Amino acid sequence: MNLGIEIGGTKLQVVAGEGTTLVKQYRYTVDKARGAAGILAHIEEAIGQLAEPVQAVGVGFGGPVDTQTGRIATSHQIEGWSGFSLTDWLRQRTSADRIRVENDANVAALGEALYGAGRTFRQVFYVTLGSGVGGGMVIDGQIYHGMPPGETEIGHIRLDKSGKTLESACSGWAVDNEIRRALADLSTDSILKKLVGPAETGEARFLRAAFDQGDPTARQIFERIADDLAFALSHVVHLLHPEVIVLGGGLSLTGEPLRAAVEKALPAYIMGAFQPGPAIRLAELGENTVPIGALNL
Secondary structure, three states: OEEEEEEOOOEEEEEEEEOOEEEEEEEEEOOHHHHHHHHHHHHHHHHHOOOOOOOEEEEEEOOOEEOOOOEEOOOOOOOOOOOOEHHHHHHHHOOOOEEEEEEHHHHHHHHHHHHOOOOOOOEEEEEEEOOOEEEEEEEOOEEOOOOOOOOOOHHHOEOOOOOOEHHHHHOHHHHHHHHHHHHOOOOOOOHHHHHHOOOOOOHHHHHHHHHHOOOHHHHHHHHHHHHHHHHHHHHHHHHHOOOEEEEEOHHHHHOHHHHHHHHHHHHHHOOHHHOOOOEEEEOOOHHHHHHHHHHOO
């Protein structure tokens, strides 16, 4: 039995299976207050429920890792991970002789390249717009690696010299905060304000519905997100020139309006020889992108 593990800033998933077939699936909400210890406790709990021995483990971790040793460099969301040897910890708790730890965006890129929106392309760049913003590159079915502890960290690309990064502008948390600030100035008849209602977190999930109903504030926020994302992706195009860019993560669930807006904005930021730019696709594997990628490491 193969085990796939997704360790993120807000959720933990542990799956067992092969290919795209998941025979067991466990999902937990990450408690930031418990830090890494809380996540490890949940993983141990899930492993304890498996009836068959684990032959191989693949992990997608939300942060930079040393893929050669399986040691975590750091987590930008959860305390307690810096320097932790996840490979050693997993080896002590499973019978697996093959354990591989990767950045979660790399793992998601692999899943989408093999079984999702990138399966018909040779060079696939994946960007995840979730609690953070990450990226991964897959070429001919293999994850591209730079020097440890990481590569293709698109979330940390600067959008200007002030220190504004793609993650600070386009992560789910950033968009939540932007909507929250906008609501303070909106009238009571605002569509977006009515949809958000009393919600105090996760405001971005109402953006698509407000956009579809013609809310001008939602449209403005969509256009801002797409423009910043397209600008950041222009650097990916100039450096790596992938055949396709796949948009994933929670914010990508806003769907076609975001994909179309990025596709429209991107050409203005790339040189003429690269026009019209790579195909822009939405991730197809949903919340199983990282677990499926992890199973196939």
